Every structure is written in C-alpha cells, then in structure tokens.
Amino acid sequence: MTLLYFAWVRQKIGKSDEVLALPASVTTVETLMAHLKRQDAGYADAFADPARLRVAVNRRHCGFDTAIGDEDEVAIFPPVTGG
Amino acid sequence: MKTKIKIQTEDFDVGAELDALIAGTDAGAVASFTGHVRKEGDLTALKLEHYPHMTENEIARLIGEAEKRWPLLAVTVMHRVGSLSPGDRIVLVAVAASHRGVAFEACEFLIDFLKTHAPFWKEEARGAERHWVSARTSDDEAMARWRK
Numbered sequence: 001m002t003l004l005y006f007a008w009v010r011q012k013i014g015k016s017d018e019v020l021a022l023p024a025s026v027t028t029v030e031t032l033m034a035h036l037k038r039q040d041a042g043y044a045d046a047f048a049d050p051a052r053l054r055v056a057v058n059r060r061h062c063g064f065d066t067a068i069g070d071e072d073e074v075a076i077f078p079p080v081t082g083g
Numbered sequence: 084m085k086t087k088i089k090i091q092t093e094d095f096d097v098g099a100e101l102d103a104l105i106a107g108t109d110a111g112a113v114a115s116f117t118g119h120v121r122k123e124g125d126l127t128a129l130k131l132e133h134y135p136h137m138t139e140n141e142i143a144r145l146i147g148e149a150e151k152r153w154p155l156l157a158v159t160v161m162h163r164v165g166s167l168s169p170g171d172r173i174v175l176v177a178v179a180a181s182h183r184g185v186a187f188e189a190c191e192f193l194i195d196f197l198k199t200h201a202p203f204w205k206e207e208a209r210g211a212e213r214h215w216v217s218a219r220t221s222d223d224e225a226m227a228r229w230r231k
Contacts, residue, residue: 006134007204008215059137061200075134075202079218082131082162082203083118083174083194 001032001070005046006077009053012046022070029055029074030064047076054079084150085157085179088142090133092165094172100159101177108156110179114186116194118174120167125209131164131173134202138162145196149178152192153185160193162203192229199226 004017026032033050036043047053050064056075057066068074085108089095101113120129146158157179167173176194180186205216 004134006132006202007206056134056137056202059134059140061141075137077134077202078204078215080198080200080202081205081216081218082133082201083198083222 001068002073004073004075006075009046009077013042027067028064029057029062029066029068029076032068032074033064033076052078084155086143086146087159087161088139088146089159089161090135090138090164091161092163094163095161095175097172097175100161100175104157104159104177105179108179109181110156111181112183112186113177113179114183114190115175115177116190117172118194120169120171120173122169126169126207127210128208129167129169129171129173130206130208131162131167132204132206133162133164137202141201142197145193145200148196149189149192153180153189155180155185155189158189158193160197162197162201164203195222195225195229198222 001022002017002019005013010016022035026035033047037047054077055062055064057068058073097117101115105113142160149155155178159175159177161175163173176190178186178190199222206213207216
C-alpha cells in the first residue's frame with residue numbers, strides 16, 4: 001500500500017510517503033492508523049487526534065471507516081487550507 | 084465546456100487568462116475571483132504545499148459539480164504552490180457564462196468548494212517562526228450554504 005502524508009502530518013512522521021506491506025488486521029483507514037501508531041512515536045504523535053485529520057483513498061476524500069487494500073493509495077493530512 | 088486547471092509555482096497574468104477563458108465562446112459574462120497573500124503584521128512568507136494529481140482531480144470534480152448546477156461556457160482555475168510573499172496572487176477562479184447571475188454564483192461556489200476540498204496546505208513564516216495555518220470554520224460555513 002502506498003501511504004502519503006502532508007503538512008504537519010508529514011513533519012511529525014518524518015517522511016512524505018512510503019510503501020508498506022500491511023498485516024491482515026489492517027482493513028480500513030482506522031485500523032491502518034491504529035497499526036502505525038503502535039510502530040513509532042512519530043505516527044502516535046501525528047495521529048493522536050483524529051478530529052484534526054482528513055483522509056483520501058485513491059485521491060478522493062473519504063471517511064476513516066473506508067475499506068482499503070494493498071493496491072490503494074492512502075493519504076493522511078490536516079484539513080485543507082488552500083485558496 | 085472549456086476548462087483549464089493549472090497548479091504552478093509561477094505567477095499568472097489575470098488579464099491574459101480572462102481573454103483566453105472567453106476565446107472561442109459566446110460568453111456574455113465573466114466573473115472572477117483572485118486571492119492574494121494577505122499583508123498582515125509580521126507575516127514574512129507563505130509556503131503552499133499540495134497533493135499532486137488529487138488537486139487537479141478534485142478541482143475537476145468541483146467544476147463538474149458546478150456544471151450540473153449552472154449552464155457554464157468556460158472555467159479556469161489556477162493555483163500557485165511553493166514560496167509566496169505578502170501581496171502575491173495565490174488563486175484565480177474565473178467563470179464564463181451567457182449571463183452575469185450564473186457567472187457570479189458559479190465563481191463563488193467554486194472558490195468556496197476549492198477552499199474546503201482542494202488539497203492545499205499553507206505554512207506561514209513570521210520571522211524565524213513557522214506554523215501551519217488552521218482551517219477556518221467560516222470556510223466550512225461558506226461551503227455548507229451551497230448544500231441547502
């Protein structure tokens with residue numbers, strides 16, 4: 001699975017993207033984030049408050065309960081501030 | 084309908100973009116919005132980051148939504164990324180239609196949705212200090228009134 005991080009999420013995790021093979025327990029964005037939080041303090045810090053995060057799967061905005069698989073591109077970022 | 088979506092680091096020429104927008108159309112009205120980096124207090128620079136590909140897809144999707152609501156002839160959306168200074172242009176949304184009512188409404192709809200949906204993030208620099216700009220609830224409210 002391809003993972004992308006933007007803005008302060010990227011800074012807290014310390015990278016902008018990565019490709020990960022994930023365990024079978026990861027089936028949704030929510031379970032992906034729970035899995036990553038257990039790996040490293042950077043993820044735990046970045047994902048501490050889901051209310052401050054937004055998610056896109058395959059470049060479309062979606063909810064934390066969205067089902068994901070190995071072929072998906074998942075991006076995690078703060079609420080957008082363009083314009 | 085004619086559409087142009089461009090994400091770039093360079094500045095853009097609003098006059099030239101508006102001329103290009105209506106070229107080849109029978110437009111009777113063009114409405115546009117240009118956003119600039121606000122000059123405020125000790126703000127020294129603004130850095131804009133985006134999610135390549137999703138940005139263009141999302142803006143195209145928003146233009147598609149606008150097209151379902153109004154009879155549009157042409158739309159241009161340009162947005163800068165990278166390092167900007169106070170006063171610099173950031174964004175241009177321009178809409179061509181037969182009549183002004185449609186052009187005004189669709190332009191406002193597009194900038195409201197761009198602000199809440201297009202994946203851009205601003206980081207402000209105030210001297211040596213940097214911080215990420217927080218999303219505004221007023222932007223969410225502006226977007227929400229189009230749902231009614």
